[in-house]
Amino acid sequence: MIDFGNLIAAQPLSALLADYPVVRDFFLNLNLPPLNEAKSLADALLEADDDWLLEFGLTREEIPSQLAAFLTTMTAAESGRAVTSLTIIGGRDKSGGAENIELHIEPGTVVSIVGPTGSGKSRLLGDIECLAQGDTPTARRILIDGAEVTEDDRFNLEGKIVAQLSQNMNFVMDLTVAEFLEMHARSRAVGVSGDADALIKTCFECANSLAGEKFTPETKVTQLSGGQSRALMIADCAYISQSAIVLIDEIENAGVDRREAIALLAQSEKIVLISTHDPLLALGADKRIVIKNGGISAIIDTSAEEKASLVELEKIDRLLYNTRKTLRAGGQINDLGTL
Ligand SMILES: Nc1ncnc2c1ncn2[C@@H]1O[C@H](COP(=O)(O)OP(=O)(O)OP(=O)(O)O)[C@@H](O)[C@H]1O
Ligand SMILES: [Mg+2]
Numbered sequence: 001m002i003d004f005g006n007l008i009a010a011q012p013l014s015a016l017l018a019d020y021p022v023v024r025d026f027f028l029n030l031n032l033p034p035l036n037e038a039k040s041l042a043d044a045l046l047e048a049d050d051d052w053l054l055e056f057g058l059t060r061e062e063i064p065s066q067l068a069a070f071l072t073t074m075t076a077a078e079s080g081r082a083v084t085s086l087t088i089i090g091g092r093d094k095s096g097g098a099e100n101i102e103l104h105i106e107p108g109t110v111v112s113i114v115g116p117t118g119s120g121k122s123r124l125l126g127d128i129e130c131l132a133q134g135d136t137p138t139a140r141r142i143l144i145d146g147a148e149v150t151e152d153d154r155f156n157l158e159g160k161i162v163a164q165l166s167q168n169m170n171f172v173m174d175l176t177v178a179e180f181l182e183m184h185a186r187s188r189a190v191g192v193s194g195d196a197d198a199l200i201k202t203c204f205e206c207a208n209s210l211a212g213e214k215f216t217p218e219t220k221v222t223q224l225s226g227g228q229s230r231a232l233m234i235a236d237c238a239y240i241s242q243s244a245i246v247l248i249d250e251i252e253n254a255g256v257d258r259r260e261a262i263a264l265l266a267q268s269e270k271i272v273l274i275s276t277h278d279p280l281l282a283l284g285a286d287k288r289i290v291i292k293n294g295g296i297s298a299i300i301d302t303s304a305e306e307k308a309s310l311v312e313l314e315k316i317d318r319l320l321y322n323t324r325k326t327l328r329a330g331g332q333i334n335d336l337g338t339l
Contacts, residue, residue: 004068013037013044025183026070029175030056030063041067074184083107083161083244084145086128086271091139093295094120099140101296103289105273107244110266112282113275115291121275124291125247128273129162130154138294163243177204177224177232178217185240199239206264207235210257234261238268248274250281259284280317283310 008016014037017023027035033052035044045060053060085106090099105111113121120138127140131149134141142149144161175183181200208214211231215224224232237246246265250258258281265272274281282288283306290298322339326332333339 002072004071005065008041008064008068008071010040012039013041016041020071022074022183022186023067023071025179025186026067029179030058083271085143086245087143087146088124088128088296089141089143090296091134091136091141093138093293095293097293097295099138099295101299103296103299104146105271107269107271108266109287110262110272110274110285112285112288113273113291114277114282114288117277119291120294121291122249123294124289124296125249125273125275128245129247131162161243162245162247163237163241175221176218177207177215177221180221180232181236181240184236203235203239206239207232210234210261210264212257231261234265237270238264243270245271245273248272250274250276250278280310280313283307283313 013023013035017037031052033048035041036047037044039047041064042060045063048060058066085104087105088101088103090101092098113124115121123136123138124140126132127136127138128142130136131142131144131154132138132140133149133151133154178200181203182196185196185200204217207228208231211228213225213228215228219228221229221232234248237243248262258278262272262274262281262284274285276282283302285302287299287301289296290300319336319339323333323336326339
């Protein structure tokens with residue numbers, strides 16, 4: 001991962017802007033007065049007006065670190081490095097017992113992770129996110145394309161091939177949803193071709209269809225609810241970001257149409273792993289990892305019988321959904337047949 005703090009401190013603004021044109025958007029958004037681009041950001045800010053700083057409630061020290069956080073977000077998952085397989089090599093459970101497994105996962109596969117609360121589902125996602133090499137509490141190892149990840153690669157790849165969808169969108173910046181998508185598309189150069197607008201539109205519409213409560217392109221990202229920002233991140237992952245591996249640590253009731261979201265991600269030829277307590281999501285996956293006492297205790301391929309059961313379960317789920325909707329709207333439940 002690039003240390004943007006150092007990068008920003010070490011070079012003149014002109015060089016930074018040449019490498020990361022998106023920095024200009026950041027300045028525009030903060031409404032910064034023109035800066036001397038021959039100087040580093042910190043030095044250029046020394047010349048900035050005190051009144052301007054006061055107006056925005058910012059200190060000279062805060063701006064470079066906010067820019068570093070912004071660049072980290074904007075360039076995450078940028079590389080577009082293709083991944084042909086992800087391998088999880090077992091370590092040990094909480095009691096020290098060996099997992100004895102080796103699981104290969106290929107693009108276009110959705111894997112659910114099930115197990116009781118506290119069993120270690122998030123830990124497994126964490127191991128994948130940091131491309132663990134035996135150095136986490138589970139001692140698991142993660143291979144990419146069947147090969148060990150070297151220490152150098154590990155830090156270069158981190159945040160690039162894996163996107164973890166639990167992060168929230170608490171940007172310091174006052175961006176609207178449309179601005180966020182536009183900037184992200186541009187910073188990733190997806191937007192260079194003429195169809196950037198169409199892509200952004202598709203991404204926005206998708207995010208909205210996933211979110212329970214609708215939002216507009218003019219909504220500020222900081223004003224999105226948890227479910228809405230998650231929906232935006234999922235759509236962003238499917239259409240704009242090129243990270244090959246998507247990890248979703250499920251929060252219950254996130255207000256996102258989760259099955260639709262997973263189907264969308266699966267279609268985008270990514271490797272998707274989702275920890276879940278939702279039986280429909282668990283069965284909707286191609287296979288599921290069962291976690292017990294911190295260890296992988298089983299890996300089950302979803303059988304044809306299970307897929308058939310899923311169809312029945314979806315009917316029950318639809319019934320419950322309609323019941324909830326009717327009750328919320330002040331209605332009464334006298335005849336299930338009408339729901
Ligand atoms: N193999 C292991 N060895 C040691 N500690 C572990 C192991 N697996 C998980 N843990 C630790 O157990 C704790 C609970 O695990 P985790 O948060 O992953 O549970 P979870 O299944 O995600 O629970 P929830 O369903 O509530 O989200 C964490 O502190 C985690 O680091
Ligand atoms: Mg968890």
